[in-house]
Structures are given as C-alpha cells and as structure tokens.
C-alpha cells in the first residue's frame with residue numbers, strides 16, 4: 001500500500017493535509033495561494049517511482065522520491081519551483097557493476113488555469129483545470145529528462161579490460177592493451193620484412 005504524505009506548509013506550520021484520498025498524485029490546492037498573492041507556500045511530497053510511473057529500462061529509482069518546493073500565485077498564473085531528491089540505481093556502462101547515486105533535480109515551472117484568457121498556446125506553461133494542480137506528471141518528466149545519457153558509477157571509472165574483461169577499478173590485470181592503428185601495423189610489417 002502506498003500513502004501520500006501531502007502536507008502544505010505555511011510559515012513552516014502544517015496547515016492542511018492535501019487530499020489523502022488522491023494517492024498517486026501530488027496535488028496542490030490553488031485557493032490558499034490565491035488568498036496570498038505573491039507569497040510562496042511551501043510544500044513537501046513523498047512518492048516513489050511506481051506511483052510516479054518514473055520507469056526506465058536502463059535504471060530505477062529506489063525508495064522515496066522526495067519533492068520539496070514552493071507554490072505561488074503570481075496574478076497572471078502560478079509558479080511552482082523546488083527540488084526532487086532521489087536515489088538512482090543502475091549498472092555502470094563502463095565496468096558493468098551495480099551502482100547507485102543520490103540525485104537532486106531542480107524544477108521551476110509556470111502553471112495556468114485553462115481558459116483563464118492568457119496565452120493558451122504558450123508551450124512553456126502547464127495547464128490545469130479546477131482548483132488543484134497535480135504536479136506529478138511534471139515531476140516525472142523532470143526526473144526522466146534530467147538524466148545523463150550514460151550511466152557511469154564514477155567519473156574516474158576505468159571500465160573493463162578489453163582483453164580479459166577484468167574490472168580495472170579493482171587493479172590492473174597486466175594485459176597489454178596497446179592498440180596499434182592498422183595502417184601503422186601494416187607499415188611496421190613492411191619495416192620488419194626489410
């Protein structure tokens with residue numbers, strides 16, 4: 001069973017628990033923000049990869065995904081910003097060892113209520129209906145798009161020996177891994193024959 005701890009904080013005092021019924025979502029009520037135009041309202045959500053559907057074939061997010069941020073009504077719309085903290089597990093592309101990494105991803109997004117009369121076709125704006133903003137699709141997108149192309153355990157990872165397959169992070173295997181350019185190799189042969 002999953003349980004969303006969605007708590008709205010105002011001046012660091014918990015004032016409202018957001019809709020515990022709405023599991024799988026990170027919903028922020030706009031009413032309080034509207035009443036406090038320009039004043040950021042802090043929030044914190046605890047979720048996980050399964051709830052967020054943040055699934056990828058090359059890695060996974062283990063345990064809690066914590067989302068902390070602020071929500072503010074700007075008058076023309078809403079702004080939501082903050083950080084996502086998570087633990088990513090993967091197999092290193094270079095040494096093939098299982099590895100995990102603590103990550104923090106920043107987000108800063110504009111939201112607008114659909115049909116409010118402002119630029120509806122603005123691609124930089126996320127639209128919502130009603131009085132609640134579900135930020136979970138945006139959080140999922142940030143989490144997945146903010147990943148590096150390669151999963152490397154450590155920037156200094158030495159990878160595997162191309163000859164014997166030993167993990168070079170555990171020490172040198174002693175193989176001669178000098179790669180000679182084939183053209184140079186041909187020249188070398190010529191020189192030997194002479």
Ligand SMILES: [Zn+2]
Pocket residue numbers: 092093094095096097152153154157158159
């Ligand atoms: Zn590695």
Ligand SMILES: [Zn+2]
Pocket residue numbers: 161162163164165166173174175
């Ligand atoms: Zn080797």
